[in-house]
Structure formats: structure tokens, C-alpha cells
Amino acid sequence: MEISDLIGIGRLGKQEPDGFYHVQFSQSYKTILNQLQTCFLIFSSHRVFYVTVVETKTFGQRSYLRFKEDGIAEECKKHAKVIIALAEEDLPDLKEGNEVLSLIDFKVQYLDTVIGEIMDVMLNSMQAVFIITLNDGRELLVPNVEQYVYLTDKQNGIVFMQNLDALLEICTSKS
Numbered sequence: 001m002e003i004s005d006l007i008g009i010g011r012l013g014k015q016e017p018d019g020f021y022h023v024q025f026s027q028s029y030k031t032i033l034n035q036l037q038t039c040f041l042i043f044s045s046h047r048v049f050y051v052t053v054v055e056t057k058t059f060g061q062r063s064y065l066r067f068k069e070d071g072i073a074e075e076c077k078k079h080a081k082v083i084i085a086l087a088e089e090d091l092p093d094l095k096e097g098n099e100v101l102s103l104i105d106f107k108v109q110y111l112d113t114v115i116g117e118i119m120d121v122m123l124n125s126m127q128a129v130f131i132i133t134l135n136d137g138r139e140l141l142v143p144n145v146e147q148y149v150y151l152t153d154k155q156n157g158i159v160f161m162q163n164l165d166a167l168l169e170i171c172t173s174k175s
Helices: 027-035 070-078 094-101 165-170
Strands: 007-014 021-023 036-045 048-059 060-067 081-087 108-109 112-124 128-134 139-143 151-153 156-161
Touching: 007 027, 007 070, 021 027, 027 048, 027 112, 036 070, 048 070, 094 112, 094 128, 108 139, 139 165
Parallel strands: 108 156
Antiparallel strands: 007 021, 007 081, 021 060, 036 048, 036 081, 048 060, 108 112, 112 128, 128 139, 151 156
8 A cells, every 4th residue: 555545534733641632634524533443644754654543532623532552742743744544445434425525616506596616525424514605605504415405417517406595594604
């Protein structure tokens, strides 16, 4: 396996006094924290550790991992950037996740009008949630369920949606 075969899912922060490491997951992978059992740590020198996750925790919006192996803290001190990565076959629900993640940058059509574009996808245990930037700059979150998504045109890069009136009324203001 090559480093290029690994999928970066976040960044490793410094070690806390209790032995946990602060982690920042990419938006699309935040929901897999409690499912991690092993992962790769890729250091800026292209050195790679395969490590075992023995415990996870969250405190507010912050996520933490504790590893079984020794020597990680010493290696982290030598490198400013440490990427947390998984092999493609280790990603949970990869088939569904890749399917949904492939819709990023697709246009969103509602009532015969393109209203925005899918900018990102949040994956959780229930369903994926599209993060859509509307043409007017507002952000809209739409679950990937039949209630809202009725057709995906992969050839033309368009997701056709329905029943969005209530969601459009409550979506966030412009950033």
C-alpha cells in the first residue's frame, strides 16, 4: 500500500495531559469518530504509523482519540502537520458514502429552477445531509431522503428536490 492509497479524514493535534489527542475531522468524516478502531498517521516527513484507537471522547464540538501505541507524542513534536487517514476499504459505509460524496458540486433544482449547489455532505448514522449554498448566499441543510430528493441526474450533475418550502423558510442567513 502507498501513501497515495490512503484517504485523509482529518488532522491530529497535540496530546493532552490525559493522553488523548485532539483531532479535527474533515466535515464529511466527523461522524465516524466512534467507529474508528485503527487508522494511519501520516507525518509531514512521509513517515506513516498504523495505530490502534483504544478510546474516543467528545467535549462540546471537540473530538479526541487515545492510541495504544507509544512514541506518537515524540513523533508529533517533530512534525507540524499530522494527517489521520484510512485505507479506502476501512471507511465505514464507504459505498453509500462515496455515492453521496460524489454529488458534491452538483446543482440543486427545485420547482424548475436551479437554486444552488451542493458544497459538502455530512454523513451520520441515519442519513447523509446535503450542505447547499443557495444562489443568494444562504446555506441550506437537506437530508438525503425521498421526502426531499426525488431524482439525481449524474450525467448532467443535477439533484432534483421537492418539498423544500419549509426548509427554505428556516435556512440560515447569508454568511
